Amino acid sequence: MPELPEMETYKSLLQPLIGGKKITEVTINREKSINVPISQFKAQVENQKLETIQRRAKYLIFKLQNGSCLLLHLMLGGKMFYGDEHDKPDRTAQVRLSFGNQHLYFIGLRLGYLHLLSQEMVDQEFQDIGFEPLNPNFSLDSFRDMMNKKRGKLKSTLLNQEFIAGIGNRYSDEILWHAQLLPDKNIPDLDVAQINNLYELMRYILHLGIQQGGYMDPLYKEDNKTGGYQMFVHNREGEACPRCHAPIVQKEISSRKTYFCNNCQH
Numbered sequence: 001m002p003e004l005p006e007m008e009t010y011k012s013l014l015q016p017l018i019g020g021k022k023i024t025e026v027t028i029n030r031e032k033s034i035n036v037p038i039s040q041f042k043a044q045v046e047n048q049k050l051e052t053i054q055r056r057a058k059y060l061i062f063k064l065q066n067g068s069c070l071l072l073h074l075m076l077g078g079k080m081f082y083g084d085e086h087d088k089p090d091r092t093a094q095v096r097l098s099f100g101n102q103h104l105y106f107i108g109l110r111l112g113y114l115h116l117l118s119q120e121m122v123d124q125e126f127q128d129i130g131f132e133p134l135n136p137n138f139s140l141d142s143f144r145d146m147m148n149k150k151r152g153k154l155k156s157t158l159l160n161q162e163f164i165a166g167i168g169n170r171y172s173d174e175i176l177w178h179a180q181l182l183p184d185k186n187i188p189d190l191d192v193a194q195i196n197n198l199y200e201l202m203r204y205i206l207h208l209g210i211q212q213g214g215y216m217d218p219l220y221k222e223d224n225k226t227g228g229y230q231m232f233v234h235n236r237e238g239e240a241c242p243r244c245h246a247p248i249v250q251k252e253i254s255s256r257k258t259y260f261c262n263n264c265q266h
């Protein structure tokens with residue numbers, strides 16, 4: 001599932017491609033991927049200029065000229081492609097937004113969705129979502145406070161969107177490997193230095209993920225930015241740990257496939 005770095009990469013690549021452009025046509029091939037009748041969706045979205053694209057947690061919000069918002073969550077298996085029929089991946093798009101002869105395709109929207117909402121409804125969706133870890137206002141002090149009040153295991157806490165926003169199964173493994181902490185370690189067992197370190201490395205890894213373009217497939221034909229991020233441990237079971245060379249192990253934690261090094265994470 002795309003996480004904060006992937007959605008941030010989509011946002012920054014899409015903004016110059018479609019920001020300020022008019023959505024000339026909407027094509028819905030799967031009504032379940034949207035939340036209102038197709039006719040209503042088309043009436044409110046077609047011929048509207050797309051003003052800006054924002055990200056919150058693992059969501060993108062496409063803001064339209066008439067004040068409507070399109071809230072996107074790709075969930076598991078969803079992705080986007082921008083281009084024409086000739087260049088697009090050979091897969092059915094559940095939703096297509098056209099900008100003249102170029103189109104934004106939403107592919108693999110099975111669990112994922114593109115909902116038409118007002119700004120108030122979007123705000124409501126976000127009311128229980130935690131801090132943005134890369135927000136400049138998210139200080140080490142506030143992270144320490146949150147951790148001091150928190151019980152439970154590290155991995156499941158990082159995954160908890162109400163605790164902190166945008167981190168999922170992949171980047172939680174990457175963050176914990178960098179912090180040399182075991183994913184099933186209990187939070188009350190962390191000392192001050194470990195919490196400080198976790199804060200720094202969480203932000204470091206998410207920045208690195210963004211800088212290197214996350215791990216999704218290319219967004220458009222000539223896109224050589226998306227997908228540049230190389231995982232250190234995630235999905236690398238049996239390979240040598242990049243730090244200590246012990247084999248990376250995989251274990252089910254919080255019902256997620258979790259990858260870590262049993263030798264240098266403690």
Ligand SMILES: [Zn+2]
Nearest residue numbers: 241244261264
């Ligand atoms: Zn190791």
